[in-house]
Amino acid sequence: SYELTQPPSVSVSPGQTARITCSGDALPNQYAYWYQQKPGQAPVLVIYKDSERPSGIPERFSGSSSATTVTLTISGVQAEDEADYYCQSADISGFVLFGGGTKLTVL
């Protein structure tokens, strides 16, 4: 079955750049979306349509796409960015799918 694959964890020091990838064969043909989820809270949309940032989301969050991989980049990581991050897209049938999630640790 189709999957979106994310690394389980990413660690960075404050001020550095964090890159979280999401891979899937259908990504060249489907938009990807990214969510941030802090413990005990609902997910929050941080990127839509591969690289668009909703209002209120800091500029340090950006998204990009290349072939079968999309990437969430957090520049100048802050302690408050420590969270789980999920990508979302659709499979070839158009059904919604989430990646397994990546835990971002700020050292």
Next chain:
Amino acid sequence: QLQHQESGPGLVKPSETLSLTCTVSGASISTGSYYWAWIRQPPGKGLQWIGTIHYSGSTYYNPSLKSRVTMSVDTSKKQFSLKLSSVTAADMAVYYCATSEGGSYRVQFDYWGQGTLVTVSS
């Protein structure tokens, strides 16, 4: 600002039907560009899309759950609902209702409820 409030039993017995309702405020549930969704998250695990409904009645279900899922919308009460039949321990999760305002069922979820934990136990 669109807001959601999930409601329903927090405890369901195995083999029974889980029923949840999401009450919407801050927008009309009959807005054509809005799609209303249920997403769940087992404890310590990732997100799983359950399904999406449009106020017109069109539904889109996760194929892995489709045989057990029924979603409905009540525009007069500004609510949409989820029924999941024949639950097992694997259905224990935090259930979120959410909204896509992008005019399709397979775009981003812009707004989320706070989630409600459903435990499956006898």
